Amino acid sequence: MMTMNCTNCTIKSKTVTENMLISFTLAVITILTTLLNSAVILAICTNKKLHQPANYLICSLAVTDFLVAILVMPLSIAYIIMDTWTLGFIICELWLSVDMTCCTCSILHLCVIALDRYWAITDAIEYARKRTVKRAGIMILTVWTISVFISLPPLFWRNHYNTNIPTECIIKHDHVIYTIYSTCGAFYIPLTLILILYYRIYHAAKSLYQKRGSSRHLSNRSNDSQNSFAHCKLTQTFCVSDFSTSDPTMEFEKKNASVMTPPYDNDIDMFGDRQQQISSSRERKAARILGLILGAFMLSWLPFFIKELVVGLRLCTVSPEVADILTWLGYVNSLVNPLLYTSFNDEFKLAFKKLIRCKEHS
Structure with missing residues (x-):
């Protein structure tokens, strides 16, 4: 999203060296964002194993971040380097609208992905039936619709009849x-929802791991052993089929997906202790992954939206340089998203390896 630059600031022109360094840094971010999101889109489109409703949400997120990289970032670089807007009023209007819509849409995608994962882990059996391509399509359409309604209002009160050639292209609040409406709708409400959902996801995952560990600690009685086996088999079936392709918090080794029965009674305690250690390890892994997801999101967008709110409410002003840094900090989230939402998934890793091999042989 473009920033609101202050009007009472002394503009200090940048040196050639500064411009080159800024151009190179921002260009690298843009190229990496384009390549990584393209890789996610190609991986999902070309690999049938990834044709899952949950992965379609990730693909839609990658498309949104790809649009940020090719439609928003290049013009932002040019505007920062030239210190003036030279592309006219219409291009300015289009750029600001696309910027607001795509960035808001990217943030809201993180919301629906968190919601999808929450339903998958808290209501696995029932949601497995509801988790369809149609449902994913409706969620994606809803996200884009909300994004348009958040970014659309300024078009109605901007000065469309100004014959002067604009020298700046910014959103004036x-x-x-x-x-208040735009910052809450685009960030503060989604942030609150994401925090609540991932908090509940972590505790649901923790409970699931503990139950899985205790269910494997089989008793000496054959009847109890059969019941434990049945419960564990049911739990594992849904974990492997539903969670492992879409939720990094549910990733675990497939060799542990089958129930291992200890051969002797005196091995049961040792077996239970080992399963408890595995459960604790998975809990820590889930906490780290969720921490990365939430940390990256908040570090990227929270400073920008705090600035937008305090400047929009006229509580303070910021320099154009600070505004640009905060804007690009938000854009970096489009670079981080494809890494966070695919790096912990074995099927995505295999799909990326296949893409690399295909490029090497072509």
């Missing part, structure tokens, strides 16, 4: 109500 002339309406305090819209500032």
